[in-house]
Amino acid sequence: MRVVHISNTPVAGSPGNIVAALNRHTDIEARHVVFDASAYGARTFAVDIDWRTQRDEALAAIDAADIIHLHQHFSFDATFGADLPRRFGARKLIRQYHSAPALWAKHDPDLLTRIIADPVPQLVIAQGPERYYPLARVVPNLVPIHDARYLPEPEDDDGPPIVVYAPSGSRSAWKTRWETKGAPQTLALLRRLERRGLCRVRTIVNTPHDACLRLKQRAALAVDECVTGNYHLSGLESLSQGKATIGHLDARVQAQLRAMTGAVELPWVDVRLEEAEPVLRMLLADKRLRDEIGLASRRWMETHYDERTLVGHYERAYLDLYEAPGTFGVPRFRTHAEQWRAVALHDHAWRERRRVGMPWWHQAADALKRFVRGTQGLP
Numbered sequence: 001m002r003v004v005h006i007s008n009t010p011v012a013g014s015p016g017n018i019v020a021a022l023n024r025h026t027d028i029e030a031r032h033v034v035f036d037a038s039a040y041g042a043r044t045f046a047v048d049i050d051w052r053t054q055r056d057e058a059l060a061a062i063d064a065a066d067i068i069h070l071h072q073h074f075s076f077d078a079t080f081g082a083d084l085p086r087r088f089g090a091r092k093l094i095r096q097y098h099s100a101p102a103l104w105a106k107h108d109p110d111l112l113t114r115i116i117a118d119p120v121p122q123l124v125i126a127q128g129p130e131r132y133y134p135l136a137r138v139v140p141n142l143v144p145i146h147d148a149r150y151l152p153e154p155e156d157d158d159g160p161p162i163v164v165y166a167p168s169g170s171r172s173a174w175k176t177r178w179e180t181k182g183a184p185q186t187l188a189l190l191r192r193l194e195r196r197g198l199c200r201v202r203t204i205v206n207t208p209h210d211a212c213l214r215l216k217q218r219a220a221l222a223v224d225e226c227v228t229g230n231y232h233l234s235g236l237e238s239l240s241q242g243k244a245t246i247g248h249l250d251a252r253v254q255a256q257l258r259a260m261t262g263a264v265e266l267p268w269v270d271v272r273l274e275e276a277e278p279v280l281r282m283l284l285a286d287k288r289l290r291d292e293i294g295l296a297s298r299r300w301m302e303t304h305y306d307e308r309t310l311v312g313h314y315e316r317a318y319l320d321l322y323e324a325p326g327t328f329g330v331p332r333f334r335t336h337a338e339q340w341r342a343v344a345l346h347d348h349a350w351r352e353r354r355r356v357g358m359p360w361w362h363q364a365a366d367a368l369k370r371f372v373r374g375t376q377g378l379p
Helices: 011-025 055-064 083-087 109-116 128-132 183-195 209-217 233-240 251-261 273-285 287-304 312-323 336-342 344-357 360-375
Strands: 002-007 029-034 067-071 092-097 122-125 137-139 162-165 200-203 221-223 244-247
Touching: 002 011, 002 055, 011 029, 011 067, 011 233, 011 312, 029 055, 055 083, 092 312, 122 128, 128 251, 137 251, 137 312, 162 183, 183 200, 183 273, 209 233, 221 233, 221 273, 233 244, 233 287, 244 273, 244 287, 273 287, 273 344, 336 344
Parallel strands: 002 029, 002 067, 067 092, 092 122, 122 137, 162 200, 162 221, 221 244
Antiparallel strands: none
């Protein structure tokens, strides 16, 4: 079986990890075509086929494929061109989401509905966005834990402990619900600890992914994100490297992780941004504690998050496109209450945290924006 993954951007390296795992551990031949390989500037990821410079190779891979695996929502007209979908012919299609649908729909309810109800079989990563795709099958975000860059290395002890943080953007913790890692607030906390001589902060921005991984290997602590209730590939990478990894996972994310992996305990040092400072202080002051938590993090990844096992979720999805197509598009929320618990309840908790954490002048500006949208009939 041949599968070609197609994405507008590198999607933070996620499709590349999936393709590599399929090629390493299954009989599936996988390729990945990226329209804009340099979409993140200096924050680069390894790319298989660059559409702009290797178009003939991309088209040959697509022509030879049995399955087309699309990532995220994007316009073919604005990227690969309107003719490319016609080239797919009768091949099986499947689409995977890595972000909440509001990222593309903004305040367009019709587009939001079209994304969620897309009849193409859907996959969604077992992270925060999962709850917004009730028709999608949940799959893991893979990391190659046996790659040398993902293995534990001793922390750099030439000075105070190093804390690494990769914000992937500068949005405030309270600006948007999901597309943020709370960079201004998190960095303010970390810099305060640094000024007091408790740590050295390494903020990873505009850095090639390979260099990012090697820098994180020598750190003492890693901060995933403590704002949205989500976790990220960067957090999985740090856990694989045997680091004590700070993050906050809400109950829905935790439930999906447990269902995916079969684990009871989860390895993140789970703390919200508002309560993170004393936890960071304790970890920075106690190397033995860091080492024990880091060792448990690596052991958890080896036991519950080995790509050799988890890649089977993708292999099964491809086989089901042929053998059990009716298993796609089945609503995962059985009742209104179940959906409310998964979505609205956690959104409410975030809004309350936002109300407390956002300065009053930002709250006033936000209220004005909501009023203007209301007068225009927008949500």
